[in-house]
Amino acid sequence: MAVAESEFPLVSRRRRRLSGRRVASALAPYALLAPAAAIIGAVLGYPLYLLVRLSFEKYGLFELVRHHGTWVGLGNYRKIFHDSQFWHVVLRTVVFTAVNVTLTMVLGTAIALLIARLGRFMRLLLTTALVLVWATPVVVAVNIWRWMVDYEFGVANWTLTKLHFGNFVHHDWFASSLSGFGVITAVIVWGAIPFVAITVYAGLSQVPQELIEAAQIDGARAWNVFREVTLPLLKPIFIILASLSIIWDFQVFNQVWIMLGERPSPDYYLMSIYAFVESFRINEYGLGSAIAVVMVAMMMVATLVYIRQMVKTGEVR
């Protein structure tokens, strides 16, 4: 090749030009990515770095004014890990997430299976309702449910009393954190069902009809067809939906915050609320950051599952 190059200058010139173009085209993707990378770095990357740094600092009102924190090493972490309230909040958040995700997945899947069996008119009606619910902004949804469970004029209290579930006249749903979380769970599950139901329904309609028929001929009853054929085929979808639900439900903030009139009592603290209150109510930004860092670390697990499944199904190529 080297010989040819020296003997035929024309060829070599052509080659050099080509390689020049090749360099340009090799740089092009980086140039296209640069703005996005810069913005993500500025509004996500730097704050994340700062979050981690803050978690090692004492950063209160004084430091906020001074624009400078005081390094305390693992002090904040030591503090929260020795704080029984922190562990309560972690446990509460985990249980809360588990309950919400389970309910969302089970009910969403059940509704998807129902949609698949409905007549055309009912199917259209139900999907329309689902899309409407899906479209309802969280802030609006919380206010609707707050109104429905209002202790004085709420439709829930009247209905439950009429249906003889007990005396719900002037029942305050938020007096006990258990029933309060019940309402919050209702808002979240109600709002999350459409995404799960419509996605699973779309998945169901992609399961080849022949496989179902083959299973029927092989002697499987409806439940076995579902368990042996449909469910395994939809496993990737379920993994993705479950990991997304975990990610979303683990960081719930608005529903609790607005539902409880922006003043939740400690019984209602989830990790996001706790971190927020420590920072912005008590002005202990360092402590709040430490809680937030633990939270991010915990969410990383669900995110990794999600990304892994996206890679497996060929979405990341």
Next chain:
Amino acid sequence: MAAIQLVHVSKEYGGGALAVNDLNLEIAEGEFVVLVGPSGCGKTTALRMVAGLEEITDGEIRIGDRVVNDLAPRDRDIAMVFQNYALYPHKTVYENLVFGLRMRKVPKEERRRRVEEIARILGLEDMLQRRPAQLSGGQRQRVAMGRAIVREPQAFLMDEPLSNLDAKLRVQMRAEIARIQQTLAVTTLYVTHDQVEAMTMGHRVAVMRGGVLQQVDTPQRLYDSPGNLFVASFVGSPAMNLLEVVLERDGGTLVCRVGDTDLELPADTVGRRPALERFVGRHIAVGIRPEALSEAGEDPDAPRLRGRVLLVEALGAESLAHVEVTGTPLDRPELVDVAASQTHLLPVGERTATLLARLEHDTGVRPGHIVDLAVDTRRLHFFDLESGVAIAAAAAPVTAAAVG
């Protein structure tokens, strides 16, 4: 093992159109019957009704001595091979094979024994732990067969099981399926659109068109005595040449007037087909199989057609000549298999027809030559131009529903 009977079976989808129209068919115990026809002819619907995947609008289906009309597929004790194999993608080959046995609560030891035996017969032993995605097309096909066989069902139903294979593998699997069916002697209903497949595999072949059964017969009889124009044009490759001719009497004999040429028919023609008498002086359709045409010898009296050679396809063992003759090509698309009639890609004039002739492989005929084709007039087929029904030989009762 059990016979399958379809008695006056019809299928109507919404809108009143009948996908299957009054189908009567019996598949004897151990028999291999192929349902064949162009796409949309109702053959797959018929098969799916037997499987229980499609509700029956009218009529009755029996497997053995049970009426299965309202039995779920799982209770019919049949096995089916699907066009796309329908192997469970998330299960291994072993799990695919064993699934039906598990669902039927066959004891574990028995399950293992049967699956392993089938795997041995089909040469799948080394692949039992693989997933369908890791198999080649032929191997998948074999697993699908195995899944049907392992259940030891009353009957096999196969829905175009070879259509996803490449040509060479198809020929190979064709023989393999026929061999397996022969060994196991399981009642089999096989659906295909490929008439070659139908002819080579079936003990009997049932030809369907537009939801209506046209003819059921052994492959040979289907080929030798097609009951109507549709069967005549559908069966056989290359397809039968079909011409519109005038039947005349010339003294003591009948002649077919093809264009300007008179083809004298053998003296005993009317004796063999008395019905032909009624068509004297009228237009009828005549069918000539390509092998009934040959290069004419010296005998000037032998019936012959003269034409210009348009194209010669050398196939090795023989040569197919496309010869343009004076005459009227049959123009009744509603009575013939459209796909077959479309094989005449060469320009067809108003007064000329193109005939396909099967000639010797060493024929000297070349495009542009004028040739005389000897016509074996004993092997002509005659059809009523109006109904398309064969003007039948007296001794051989041939079933043919009028095309409706």
Next chain:
Amino acid sequence: MSSVAPIAPVPVAPTTARPAAVARRRLRRGHVARRIGINLLGLAVFTVMIFPVYWMVATAFKPGRNIQDYKPHWFPAPATLSNFTNAVHRPYFWTDVKNSLIIVSFVVVLSLTVAFLAALALSRFRFYGRTAFIFLILGTLMVPLAALIIPLYITLSRVHLINTLTGVIAMYMTFVLPFSVWTLQGFMRGVPRELEEAAMVDGSTRFGAFVRILLPLVAPGLVATSIFAFIQAWNEFIIAYVFLHDGSKQTITVWLASFTNLHGTDWGPLMAGATLTALPVVVFFVLIQRRIAFGLTAGAVRG
């Protein structure tokens, strides 16, 4: 084995076991009952799902005396628009709608422009670091806003952008941009590269092929992504709540909170305000739902 005689014209003797017609009717009756049952269940689920939305709209049209009644009035009769007039005439409604619109427009234009370029790189080039960048985009999901808000507050207080729309616009990019990049590259991957290659073979430059072939084909995807970005930004609460202190600087979602004070809640006007807040989102969402729904899950089901 093969029976030569054709059987077609010879009908098989009908069985005496059970006439087919009877069997068929029985099957159909069971079928119909099942179908009615399923559709009734569907109706029940429909009612439960739609009721809260209905209740919001119904309450919004009810006069105050029918709202403040222990016994619910199921239908807004008599209907009134007074709740809407009340809501609209509350302080800062129009200002906050304007603020929301300003923020949302900047966020959409900015993030879509940047995301388009990034999506182009991800879907049309192979390069070192590509997969890493995709992981980064998907990884942003795990950062909860409630956690991010702390360092963002510290940072913005340093650069004095607290209580400005500019600061909020910048912060909205944290969640709108990654999502837009991801959805857009999905849309672009849906356009076969062969189309551009054909254009290039036909004499177009690479850039020309982008403009003339890819751009028109991903236009619907661009619209869908913009609308979804709009919805996300419009619905955001916590950032606006923390960073915008003055009533005249807030967004519409924060404005909704102003109905509740220590004396209780004005349910009628609140539901009217909620209806108004949700309206643009619902309209847009219904338009694009089909296109956008599967961005986060697409391709997960394959036969």
